[in-house]
Amino acid sequence: MKTKYPPVYYGDYLGLDKLLSCQRPKSEEYEGKIAHDEMLFIIVHQAYELWFRQILHELSSVQTIFGQEYVNEKMVGICVARLRRVTEIQKLLVDQLHIIETMTPLDFLDFRDFLLPASGFQSYQFRQIENKLGLEPGDRKLFENSSYAARLSKEHRNLISEDENQPSMLQLVNGWLERTPFIEFNGFNFWQSYRASVDTMLENDLDIIKTNPNLLPEERERELTQFKSTREHFEAIFGKSKHDELVKKGLRKLSHKATQAALLINLYRDEPILHLPFGLLTVLIDIDELMTTWRSRHALMVQRMIGTKIGTGGSSGHHYLKVTASSHKVFEDLTNISTFLIPRKNLPELPEDFIKSLGFYHTRKK
Numbered sequence: 001m002k003t004k005y006p007p008v009y010y011g012d013y014l015g016l017d018k019l020l021s022c023q024r025p026k027s028e029e030y031e032g033k034i035a036h037d038e039m040l041f042i043i044v045h046q047a048y049e050l051w052f053r054q055i056l057h058e059l060s061s062v063q064t065i066f067g068q069e070y071v072n073e074k075m076v077g078i079c080v081a082r083l084r085r086v087t088e089i090q091k092l093l094v095d096q097l098h099i100i101e102t103m104t105p106l107d108f109l110d111f112r113d114f115l116l117p118a119s120g121f122q123s124y125q126f127r128q129i130e131n132k133l134g135l136e137p138g139d140r141k142l143f144e145n146s147s148y149a150a151r152l153s154k155e156h157r158n159l160i161s162e163d164e165n166q167p168s169m170l171q172l173v174n175g176w177l178e179r180t181p182f183i184e185f186n187g188f189n190f191w192q193s194y195r196a197s198v199d200t201m202l203e204n205d206l207d208i209i210k211t212n213p214n215l216l217p218e219e220r221e222r223e224l225t226q227f228k229s230t231r232e233h234f235e236a237i238f239g240k241s242k243h244d245e246l247v248k249k250g251l252r253k254l255s256h257k258a259t260q261a262a263l264l265i266n267l268y269r270d271e272p273i274l275h276l277p278f279g280l281l282t283v284l285i286d287i288d289e290l291m292t293t294w295r296s297r298h299a300l301m302v303q304r305m306i307g308t309k310i311g312t313g314g315s316s317g318h319h320y321l322k323v324t325a326s327s328h329k330v331f332e333d334l335t336n337i338s339t340f341l342i343p344r345k346n347l348p349e350l351p352e353d354f355i356k357s358l359g360f361y362h363t364r365k366k
């Protein structure tokens with residue numbers, strides 16, 4: 001087939017000569033004989049880094065779209081599709097751990113000492129992903145009392161601080177949610193009706209706890225304490241100052257207004273106009289969950305590989321990774337919206353003009 005462009009050769013297009021000359025086992029360099037599994041170790045890490053690059057490409061494009069003055073529905077659709085691609089890559093990344101697990105701990109010891117003090121901890125692309133999503137420096141578990149960036153080269157520290165200073169996905173989505181018209185609209189009294197439904201639900205729950213003849217006194221006490229905490233959660237969604245207090249303490253990341261909008265999107269997700277916003281919130285929860293899945297699986301793999309030894313990067317190894325898996329989350333507020341859901345039959349009906357207007361309001365312009 002003839003085209004107006006010069007012919008392309010497969011290997012040149014993909015830079016294969018360069019790419020395939022990047023597997024240089026240290027065992028071979030130092031001992032003249034390759035530790036067989038070091039090749040797998042290198043290739044698996046390189047494959048991860050290539051996929052990280054693709055994830056960054058997708059996240060950057062979504063950040064650009066959400067950073068604009070006006071985010072129309074079509075662009076939201078494109079963003080959801082790109083973020084969905086990210087989740088498919090993440091699933092592959094979780095699965096890829098099975099491949100590294102075909103290497104036994106003894107095989108790893110054949111070359112582990114040659115790698116010191118390098119570690120996946122220094123993957124600057126992984127840090128860029130975390131930063132782009134919105135993991136704040138203050139929310140990170142400290143590594144030997146110093147910043148996560150301390151072990152990086154100056155060049156890579158600059159790269160990740162660039163991302164720290166850009167609006168993250170969390171901040172952009174927070175702003176987008178705040179700009180939706182859901183909260184106040186031409187006298188639409190959603191909050192009043194919703195609050196009435198919640199009050200009835202909570203009164204019923206309290207009644208059940210107080211009158212349940214099967215509960216022992218200490219069980220009733222425990223359930224009452226739990227009930228109190230549920231009620232406090234609801235008070236935070238109704239009262240801005242209570243919510244702001246939680247934000248200040250670092251216990252909430254989304255603003256009060258954004259949380260209310262996210263709740264409305266979840267409650268009225270069956271409205272065709274809300275399918276896309278609901279899809280966006282869902283894919284962000286998926287990304288967060290898949291990050292946690294990867295962190296937990298990686299921590300388990302590490303325990304299997306090195307037991308309770310410290311990592312090549314010098315951390316407490318498995319323990320450090322377990323803590324990051326349980327605490328390094330970005331979109332937990334979206335996940336926890338489920339706390340505030342009430343049955344469909346109790347939902348106040350949306351007024352017709354409200355539904356009609358929804359599509360035109362995802363903009364900064366008031």
Ligand code: HEM
Binds near residue numbers: 121123126306318
């Ligand atoms: C034999 C296989 C592996 C072992 C024993 C291992 C071990 C560890 C350890 C102990 C840490 C904690 C930091 C340290 O002290 O070094 C760590 C962090 C990390 N590793 Fe691995 N790792 C392995 C494979 C991988 C692979 C295939 C990747 C893919 C890129 C990876 C990515 C990471 C990342 C991103 C971190 C930082 C996690 C965080 O700070 O939350 N590791 N690894």
